[in-house]
Each structure stands twice: as C-alpha cells, then as structure tokens.
Amino acid sequence: MPSALFTPIKLRELELANRIVISPLCQFSAVDGNAQPWHRMNAMHHLASGTGLLILEATAVEDIGRITAGCLGLYSDENEAALTQLVADARTMSNTPIGIQLSHAGRKASSRPTWELWKGPNLTEEEGAWTPVGPTGEAYTEGWPEPKELDAQGLTRIVDLYVDAARRAQRCGFDMLEIHVAHGYLLHQFLSPMSNHRTDRYGGSRENNMRFPLEVIAAVREAWPAEKPIGVRSTGRDFNEGGLELDDAVVFARELKKLDIDYVVPSAGNVAPGMKLPKIEPGYMVHFAERIKREVDIRTMAVGLIVKPEQANQIIESGQADMVAIGRAFIDDPRWAWHAAVALGEENPPIPPPWQRVNPKVWPAYKMARNEKSDLEAGMGHMRRE
Numbered sequence: 001m002p003s004a005l006f007t008p009i010k011l012r013e014l015e016l017a018n019r020i021v022i023s024p025l026c027q028f029s030a031v032d033g034n035a036q037p038w039h040r041m042n043a044m045h046h047l048a049s050g051t052g053l054l055i056l057e058a059t060a061v062e063d064i065g066r067i068t069a070g071c072l073g074l075y076s077d078e079n080e081a082a083l084t085q086l087v088a089d090a091r092t093m094s095n096t097p098i099g100i101q102l103s104h105a106g107r108k109a110s111s112r113p114t115w116e117l118w119k120g121p122n123l124t125e126e127e128g129a130w131t132p133v134g135p136t137g138e139a140y141t142e143g144w145p146e147p148k149e150l151d152a153q154g155l156t157r158i159v160d161l162y163v164d165a166a167r168r169a170q171r172c173g174f175d176m177l178e179i180h181v182a183h184g185y186l187l188h189q190f191l192s193p194m195s196n197h198r199t200d201r202y203g204g205s206r207e208n209n210m211r212f213p214l215e216v217i218a219a220v221r222e223a224w225p226a227e228k229p230i231g232v233r234s235t236g237r238d239f240n241e242g243g244l245e246l247d248d249a250v251v252f253a254r255e256l257k258k259l260d261i262d263y264v265v266p267s268a269g270n271v272a273p274g275m276k277l278p279k280i281e282p283g284y285m286v287h288f289a290e291r292i293k294r295e296v297d298i299r300t301m302a303v304g305l306i307v308k309p310e311q312a313n314q315i316i317e318s319g320q321a322d323m324v325a326i327g328r329a330f331i332d333d334p335r336w337a338w339h340a341a342v343a344l345g346e347e348n349p350p351i352p353p354p355w356q357r358v359n360p361k362v363w364p365a366y367k368m369a370r371n372e373k374s375d376l377e378a379g380m381g382h383m384r385r386e
C-alpha cells in the first residue's frame with residue numbers, strides 16, 4: 001500500500017504520480033526575462049527528485065510586471081524560446097509534469113533580488129528602475145516607487161497580457177498553470193483592502209476587490225486548453241489589521257470553484273507593511289488549506305514550512321489538503337522526495353534509473369549518509385545486487 005503522500009492524483013487529464021509539488025521559487029537569475037543555464041540546472045535538479053509536479057517560479061506577463069530585473073518573463077518571443085528549450089530538455093530526462101506560475105508584480109515591481117536587499121528594496125534609476133503599475137497610485141510604503149494607477153484600458157491590457165502569456169506557456173509545452181494572487185503582487189493588490197483603495201467597480205467592497213483577479217483568471221481559463229489544469233496561489237490571510245482574513249479566502253475560493261479552477265494553494269502576507277505574524281512553526285498555514293477544502297469542495301495544496309516526510313504524509317492522510325507544496329526543503333535537499341519515499345516505507349523510491357545505485361536496497365551506506373544507524377555500522381553490511 002503506498003502512503004497517502006505517494007498516492008497519485010489526477011487534475012483534469014494530468015496525472016501526478018504523488019502529492020508532492022515543488023513550490024514556485026524565484027531565482028532572480030533571468031536576463032531580459034529569459035531563462036538561463038541556471039534555470040535549467042535548477043529545474044533538472046528538481047525534476048530528478050521524483051515529485052508529482054514541478055511549478056516554475058513567478059513569471060511575469062510583461063516586463064514592468066517583473067519583481068526584479070532578474071525575474072523570468074513570458075512576454076516576448078525570446079522568453080518563449082528560452083522556456084520552450086528548457087521544457088524540451090526536461091522532457092528528455094523526466095516524466096514529471098511541469099507547470100509555470102504566471103504573475104505580475106504590480107506596485108512591488110522594480111525591486112532588488114533577495115541577496116541585494118542590503119542595498120535597499122528598490123532599484124535606483126542608475127540600476128534601471130522603472131515605474132510600476134498598481135490598483136491606485138499609492139506606493140507599497142514610503143520610499144517605494146509610486147505606481148501608475150491602472151485605468152480601464154490598462155486593466156484590459158493586463159488581462160490580454162495574461163492570456164498571451166498563457167498561450168505562450170501552451171506553446172512552450174507546460175502541463176499546467178498557476179496564477180499568483182498572493183504575496184502582495186498585482187492580483188493580490190486588487191484583492192486586499194490594504195492595497196485596493198479604488199472607488200470604481202474594481203474596489204471598495206469584497207465583491208469589487210475580487211472582480212479584477214477573477215476577470216484575469218476567467219480569461220486565462222478560457223485561453224488555456226480544457227484538458228490542462230489551472231491552480232491559484234491565493235491568500236489565506238494578509239496578517240494585517242483590516243486586511244484579508246480566512247473568511248475572505250473561503251469566499252474567493254468559492255468564486256474560483258465557479259470558474260472551474262482545479263486547486264487553491266493558500267499562502268499569506270506581504271501586501272502591506274505592518275504585518276502581525278503568528279508563530280511561524282511547521283505547517284502554520286495548513287489550516288487555511290484545510291478550511292477551504294472543507295467548506296468549498298475544491299482541491300487544496302498546503303504550503304509553508306512543510307519539512308518532514310511524516311508531516312507531509314499526515315497532511316494528506318488526514319484530509320487537510322490534497323497536495324503539499326514544498327519550497328525550501330527542496331532547495332536544501334533536491335532528493336527530498338526519494339528520502340521521503342524511503343522514510344515512509346515506499347517499495348520503489350522515485351530515483352531515476354541511472355542513479356538507482358543509491359537505492360537503500362542496494363547501497364548499504366544509505367542510512368549512514370542520512371545520519372541514521374546503518375547495517376554497516378551495526379557490522380552487518382554486505383553488498384547486495386538486487
């Protein structure tokens with residue numbers, strides 16, 4: 001019997017071999033939005049780990065929608081060619097489905113990558129700063145760029161950009177899309193009362209705040225092949241007083257269900273300064289996914305400090321979520337899924353054939369390498385060929 005974590009799941013026509021998903025992880029290493037050798041290396045590492053799905057990082061639908069100058073894009077033919085090549089290379093090595101997260105940074109664009117934040121959060125003019133767009137002309141906070149407020153034409157343009165990017169993603173060969181409505185980027189900026197102070201039909205009430213993200217998502221769903229899934233990274237809570245709460249996330253998920261969205265992965269925060277964070281402990285956001293799943297009857301993916309195989313398995317087994325998205329644990333250990341399979345007693349850990357010699361069935365030092373008491377240490381080591 002496979003463990004719950006290693007039980008397959010189907011999203012529309014897409015089969016995931018297990019419930020482990022590599023969460024989108026910005027690399028801030030693109031040039032003009034184009035994937036580089038670094039992205040290929042990163043994707044290959046992750047694809048070799050035997051997860052059910054890999055979702056590539058937040059990828060901007062226009063150049064001024066990049067968080068940093070190093071973010072991936074899917075707004076030019078060159079961007080499309082680079083990602084087409086990456087997907088083609090990946091297909092020669094792995095059957096793991098590959099998705100991509102479509103994003104627009106809105107007023108949080110023109111920032112520096114994490115490793116340069118010590119210089120300050122935003123690019124300077126000399127470094128090529130640009131004017132972002134936002135729901136209103138309000139900056140994220142003092143010192144951040146003042147965005148240009150999106151007018152009716154601007155909103156239509158953004159919807160079209162998402163649709164174009166989705167069509168490009170289809171031509172690249174991606175298996176699924178995730179749409180980013182979290183972490184304070186453009187669609188979250190519309191959704192949250194912390195950042196949306198519009199007075200037209202796109203702001204001022206929960207219904208109005210949801211309107212633009214839902215219009216974008218509906219347009220993308222329409223443009224994306226019917227057999228391929230779309231997930232939404234939503235916001236479980238803003239963690240700001242007066243911001244989005246879990247009740248809002250449930251209402252939003254109901255709307256996503258109406259749009260035939262395949263799963264919701266509720267994350268949180270970063271739409272406005274002054275967050276009051278809860279205790280950040282393993283699985284601290286799993287209850288978002290659990291409540292949405294229970295009340296909305298939509299599939300959910302839990303995310304946030306999911307680190308241990310037993311913890312991940314428990315989330316699936318107990319029905320709190322249908323999948324787990326894991327980020328940093330995979331940067332730390334790109335073989336996390338193999339190790340999880342062994343820890344959970346799976347018969348066949350998902351190790352690619354050329355690397356099967358590290359399967360614990362044939363490598364007596366496996367446990368030693370994991371700092372566990374091994375047969376070798378116990379003096380019973382012998383080479384087996386199975």
Ligand SMILES: Cc1cc2nc3c(=O)[nH]c(=O)nc-3n(C[C@H](O)[C@H](O)[C@H](O)COP(=O)(O)O)c2cc1C
Nearest residue numbers: 023024025026057058303304305306326327328329
């Ligand atoms: C380096 C890094 C880059 C990230 N990039 C993205 C991203 O592109 N899109 C996104 O939705 N979340 C992004 N996140 C958030 C992760 O996907 C994930 O939600 C978060 O790290 C919590 O999961 P973890 O505890 O398993 O790492 C990023 C996180 C890290 C550490």
